[in-house]
Amino acid sequence: MEKKETKMDLLVSLCKRRGFIYQGSEIYGGLAGTWDYGHLGVALKNNIKNLWWKRFVLDREDMYGIDAAILMNQKVWKASGHVGGFSDPLVECKKCKRRFRADHIEVGKDGDGGKGGKDCKKVCPECSGELGPERQFNMMFKTHVGAMEDDTSVSYLRPETAQGMFVNFKNILDSFHPELPFGMAQIGKAFRNEIAPRDFTFRCRELEQMEIEYFVKPTEWEKSFEHFKEQVREYTKDIGLTQSKVYEHEILADELAHYSKRTIDFEFDFPFGEKKELYGLAYRTDFDLKAHSTASGSDLSYYDEEKKERYIPHCIEPSFGLDRSVLAVLSDAYIEDEIGGEKRVYMKFAPKVAPIKVAVFPLLKNKPQLVEKAKEIYQSLRKELSTELAGGIAFDDNGNIGKRYRRQDEVGTPLCVTIDFETVEKDAGVTVRFRDTGKQERVEIAKLREYILKYLA
Ligand code: GAP
Numbered sequence: 001m002e003k004k005e006t007k008m009d010l011l012v013s014l015c016k017r018r019g020f021i022y023q024g025s026e027i028y029g030g031l032a033g034t035w036d037y038g039h040l041g042v043a044l045k046n047n048i049k050n051l052w053w054k055r056f057v058l059d060r061e062d063m064y065g066i067d068a069a070i071l072m073n074q075k076v077w078k079a080s081g082h083v084g085g086f087s088d089p090l091v092e093c094k095k096c097k098r099r100f101r102a103d104h105i106e107v108g109k110d111g112d113g114g115k116g117g118k119d120c121k122k123v124c125p126e127c128s129g130e131l132g133p134e135r136q137f138n139m140m141f142k143t144h145v146g147a148m149e150d151d152t153s154v155s156y157l158r159p160e161t162a163q164g165m166f167v168n169f170k171n172i173l174d175s176f177h178p179e180l181p182f183g184m185a186q187i188g189k190a191f192r193n194e195i196a197p198r199d200f201t202f203r204c205r206e207l208e209q210m211e212i213e214y215f216v217k218p219t220e221w222e223k224s225f226e227h228f229k230e231q232v233r234e235y236t237k238d239i240g241l242t243q244s245k246v247y248e249h250e251i252l253a254d255e256l257a258h259y260s261k262r263t264i265d266f267e268f269d270f271p272f273g274e275k276k277e278l279y280g281l282a283y284r285t286d287f288d289l290k291a292h293s294t295a296s297g298s299d300l301s302y303y304d305e306e307k308k309e310r311y312i313p314h315c316i317e318p319s320f321g322l323d324r325s326v327l328a329v330l331s332d333a334y335i336e337d338e339i340g341g342e343k344r345v346y347m348k349f350a351p352k353v354a355p356i357k358v359a360v361f362p363l364l365k366n367k368p369q370l371v372e373k374a375k376e377i378y379q380s381l382r383k384e385l386s387t388e389l390a391g392g393i394a395f396d397d398n399g400n401i402g403k404r405y406r407r408q409d410e411v412g413t414p415l416c417v418t419i420d421f422e423t424v425e426k427d428a429g430v431t432v433r434f435r436d437t438g439k440q441e442r443v444e445i446a447k448l449r450e451y452i453l454k455y456l457a
Helices: 007-017 039-058 074-079 162-166 169-176 218-238 287-296 322-333 368-385 401-410 421-426 445-456
Strands: 021-023 035-037 063-065 087-092 099-101 135-138 141-144 154-157 182-191 206-216 246-250 262-270 273-285 302-304 309-311 314-321 334-339 342-347 358-362 393-395 415-419 430-434 440-443
Touching: 007 021, 007 322, 007 334, 007 342, 035 039, 039 063, 039 182, 039 206, 039 218, 039 322, 074 154, 074 287, 162 182, 162 206, 162 287, 169 182, 206 218, 206 322, 218 246, 218 262, 218 273, 218 314, 246 273, 262 322, 273 287, 273 322, 287 314, 314 322, 322 334, 342 401, 358 368, 358 401, 368 393, 368 415, 368 421, 368 445, 401 415, 415 445, 430 445, 440 445
Parallel strands: 063 182, 358 393, 358 415
Antiparallel strands: 021 035, 087 099, 087 135, 141 154, 182 206, 206 314, 246 262, 262 273, 273 314, 302 309, 334 342, 415 430, 430 440
């Protein structure tokens, strides 16, 4: 019997078909845990990124942007605890030699139907062979800088963007003289040699993070923690996530990362298993600045003018995965329904994140007067609205009008504008068609610009 495609299978194939996301190095059989964003995927990702930068940097007076190098001195990763502790538990099957993350393997059946009785033990998920002992596997990608390959030239591809901010803390103090509380914000690539990359872009080996390190007076961390809890939630609204699918999960004390005194995970109902981590919000205390102060010998303290004392600030860290944001938006938007008795798939993107906001069509491709008028309207919308709509205006004359609507539905274009004979012969305006309902309205050309802006807002 043929296996029924899951929602994830359908989403992955739509992403490839419509130019959102492709498997990395696909023509060579791929490279596990790497993904390439296509034309529409980049546009979607940039919209999500720009909304983040707007909320957390442009709209605030207490945030400093930074773009630090991916390669850093190896001493950074020793001081931060990553060389010693950034690892996952790994087990190897004694029979087939495959390797797995120990905490991802379910307890095997052992005469009790898999209920997990006392004799149950984990077996290889591929061949049911016996598993070897668990050991820690460091997830940082190691490399060498320069022509010599010895211990002194070792470096790592950063596994988080955070450390690039801690090591620049003093630079920001010296350049801008901010008063506490203030933050640093960065968007950039991070790399993790995940034992088991999976679930499309949910767990990749090359990922992008959007992180903030917000420095506070030690006694005031709770106030900022609450503030960012609310801000993270607001950001999930900015990108249009269904709010009933976003959860907050308090991490128990014995599960906290080595640097954290309190962490809340924001979870999302992804289609491959409910409530998976989307973002993290952590109280990192003074762990990082203190560690880098000690290891580098550089004074990373702050002089508090009010209290007339010097201390190391504490830090609140909201950390957002960009690829996970894109995946959450994609999976939340994917809808199958019926329109005019015909099945269709459409992406119900919030207009702010939609890669294309408006598509302009001539009703028929082979009627020059329609094509000419459609091109004229398309060009004038591009000229007038490109900035407001993040460039998201498209022209499409490929295939019949029904096919074009389906195609725009599949890439989540909220509005389609069609130029027909009435437009050119009677100056009777254009047809505007709405993605979610398929309904259409006639709009005067002179009023089209305002109409589009009003609808998308
Ligand atoms: N600086 C803190 C930090 O990096 P984390 O929980 O390890 O914390 C933060 O990662 C966020 O980065 C996660 O909430 C998730 O959104 C994203 N992330 C982490 N590992 C990832 C992976 N392998 N693939 C995609 N996104 C990942």
